[in-house]
Amino acid sequence: MAVDTFQFTPKINLEFAIREKDFFVAGESASRVKKTLQQLGMQQEIIKRVAVIIYEAAMNVAIHASHGMLRVFISPEAITIETDDAGGGIPDVDLAMKEGYSTATHEIREMGFGAGMGLPNIRQCADELKIDSKVGVGTLLQATVYFTNR
Amino acid sequence: MTLREIQAYLGAEVLCGEGQLDREVHEAFACDLISEMLASAGSHMLLITSLTNAHVIHTAEVIDALGVIFVGGRRPAEDVIEIVKKNSSIPILTTKCQMFDCCGLLFARGVQADRKDSL
Numbered sequence: 133m134a135v136d137t138f139q140f141t142p143k144i145n146l147e148f149a150i151r152e153k154d155f156f157v158a159g160e161s162a163s164r165v166k167k168t169l170q171q172l173g174m175q176q177e178i179i180k181r182v183a184v185i186i187y188e189a190a191m192n193v194a195i196h197a198s199h200g201m202l203r204v205f206i207s208p209e210a211i212t213i214e215t216d217d218a219g220g221g222i223p224d225v226d227l228a229m230k231e232g233y234s235t236a237t238h239e240i241r242e243m244g245f246g247a248g249m250g251l252p253n254i255r256q257c258a259d260e261l262k263i264d265s266k267v268g269v270g271t272l273l274q275a276t277v278y279f280t281n282r
Numbered sequence: 283m284t285l286r287e288i289q290a291y292l293g294a295e296v297l298c299g300e301g302q303l304d305r306e307v308h309e310a311f312a313c314d315l316i317s318e319m320l321a322s323a324g325s326h327m328l329l330i331t332s333l334t335n336a337h338v339i340h341t342a343e344v345i346d347a348l349g350v351i352f353v354g355g356r357r358p359a360e361d362v363i364e365i366v367k368k369n370s371s372i373p374i375l376t377t378k379c380q381m382f383d384c385c386g387l388l389f390a391r392g393v394q395a396d397r398k399d400s401l
């Protein structure tokens with residue numbers, strides 16, 4: 133997608149496929165969305181929150197699920213980040229939201245992830261967070277950041 | 283302190299972003315956890331780390347770091363440098379100083395701890 137051709141139309145959607153163990157798509161999509169939002173002239177603080185959510189949510193799909201999609205919906209009022217994956221799902225979402233809780237492997241920790249901070253980071257950055265997970269099926273995460281002050 | 287002064291002071295080698303060494307550094311953030319960088323770093327700080335994978339580069343972009351300095355003589359693989367050259371102009375340095383020494387030396391020269399609320 134040619135980032136520099138974007139205009140602030142009422143609704144802009146961006147989509148990225150996340151394949152299993154494709155660890156780098158998270159950072160790439162976070163930087164790309166960030167550049168797009170900068171070109172749209174959005175506030176730095178909003179952009180950073182969106183980029184952090186994208187990074188952590190997409191990373192979770194690559195690490196903990198089989199594969200999935202990352203979608204970013206931009207409207208005049210808000211940005212919604214959605215990850216929709218096929219995978220093992222989250223048996224206990226409240227537990228998964230706890231700071232420090234992680235099922236990540238040593239390999240993931242060596243990369244600098246797997247500290248059990250991803251979901252808490254997302255909650256911190258989002259105005260609204262919804263996680264819908266079915267064990268053995270997958271997880272749908274939706275995080276919304278509003279443009280008005282929190 | 284400018285990045286150029288920091289380079290000289292720490293005997294660091296510039297891996298890329300030579301053109302951006304006049305950037306003034308007032309604050310730094312030292313850490314080896316990506317999630318911690320994403321959660322707690324403010325903006326416009328020097329990122330000090332011993333992690334050298336591509337996540338550090340993407341994270342530095344996401345958090346608007348002024349530059350990255352690898353400690354302990356670590357250097358990233360060539361393809362990581364290629365990612366930087368392709369996507370951004372962020373200066374990347376490497377120093378033989380260990381983490382503690384690097385932080386202490388910069389602190390002694392007036393570089394402050396980065397605070398997220400300075401965003």
Ligand SMILES: Nc1ncnc2c1ncn2[C@@H]1O[C@H](COP(=O)(O)OP(=O)(O)O)[C@@H](O)[C@H]1O
Pocket residue numbers: 188192193195196197217219220221222228229233234235236245246247248249250251252271
């Ligand atoms: N998309 C997902 N699919 C399956 N499990 C997940 C997913 N996202 C998070 N989890 C579970 O929730 C835990 C906590 O997630 P997180 O806070 O991001 O920490 P981390 O990724 O560092 O382990 C993970 O260790 C994993 O068990």
Ligand SMILES: [Mg+2]
Pocket residue numbers: 188191192246249250251
């Ligand atoms: Mg995570």
